[in-house]
Amino acid sequence: MEKAAQAVGAVFLLVGILGFIPGITSNYDTLGLAGHGSEALLLGVFQVSVLHNIVHLLFGVAGLMMGRTHAGAKNYLLFGGVVYLVLWIYGLLIGHDSAANFVPLNSADNWLHLVLGLGMIALALLLNRRPTRATTPRV
Known part of the structure; x- marks a missing residue:
């Protein structure tokens, strides 16, 4: 569980760094502080801003x-997954050209958020199972 949460965290950290690298982020010169006006695209697909x-x-x-801890890892994966599912729904409901799109989000971001949310929740639930101790049958 702990390694999974740290791996997910490392990927998010890497994605955050890559969003600031021209070339990996296309239209880098249009990278805005926030809002739907930012036309910068991470990997040419996912709309990003500062x-x-x-x-x-x-x-x-x-x-x-x-x-670092089992409980912390479980909470990160479970509640982080819920946050991403809420963000997916939010992205579906708002207009991509509206002021409500302050993050900003595009269709690719929305569907990635669905996959991330479901994946993180699945990791939290599947990795939370602890092996049961084998008991010796009584004769």
Whole structure:
């Protein structure tokens, strides 16, 4: 569980860093602080802004820190997954050209958030199972 949370955290940290690297982020010259006006695209697909990248960095650090304990790792994966599912729903409901799209999000981000949310929750639930101790049958 702890290693999974730290791995997820490391990926988020890496994504946050990559969002600030021209070439990996296309249209880098349009990277905005926040809002749907940022036309920067991580890997040419996912709309990002400075705020979006900072959120990834913070979420990554949280995963590395919370992944130090079983309880912290479980909470990070479970509640982080819930946050991503809420973000997926939010992204589906708002207009991508509206002021409500302050992160910013595009369709690719929305579907990635669904996969991330479900994946993190699945990790939290599947890895939480502890092996039961074998008992010797009584004769």
